[in-house]
Amino acid sequence: MNQNKKLFLALVDDDPDEEDFFRIALDFLGIECDFKFFSSAPDFVSYIETAENLPDIVFVDMKMPKITGQELVRMVRDNPKFDSIQAVIYTAHISDREKEIMMTMGTFEFFIKPTEFAELTQMLREMIERKALK
Structure with missing residues (x-):
């Protein structure tokens, strides 16, 4: 990853509370990044x-x-135009079959929505550290 470029994270979720949880976690971790919330998949598609x-x-x-x-x-x-976007499934539950289907599409990260703030911050820290090492 280009060290001069600020990390850009996006969240697509129909629950607006998730936006607040992400922002609070990123602030808590002291991570300076661009963050954008989309309340629907069509909004995200229009944006990208x-x-x-x-x-x-x-x-x-x-x-x-x-x-x-x-x-x-x-x-x-x-769409090859979006090859640089790393997609991470962030959901309350996912079946093994759904995971299998998603893995065939190149999605390698799955996170169950944490019930504890510490779980969310740990997940974000790990994802960001891995991305920064690329």
């Missing part, structure tokens, strides 16, 4: 289709109306 600056990592909820997380990841993976 015209954006000059694409997210480095997008955290995607699986269970959303209109376009599911699985469909969103497929849309991103099917």
Whole structure:
């Protein structure tokens, strides 16, 4: 990852409370990054289709109306323009079958939405550290 570029994280989730949890966790960790929240998959798709600056990592909820997380990841993976975006499934639950399908699409990170703040901060720290090492 280019060390001069600020990390850009995105969250796509139909629960607005998740935005607050992410922002608080990032502030707590002292991580300086760009962060953008999208309350629906169509909003995220509209954004990335015209954006000059694409997210480095997008955290995607699986269970959303209109376009599911699985469909969103497929849309991103099917377009070479978005190859630089690392998709991470961030969901309350995911079946083994859903995981298997997502892995065939190039999604290698799955995180169950934590019930504890410490779990969220640990997950974010690990994801960001791994991305920074690339």
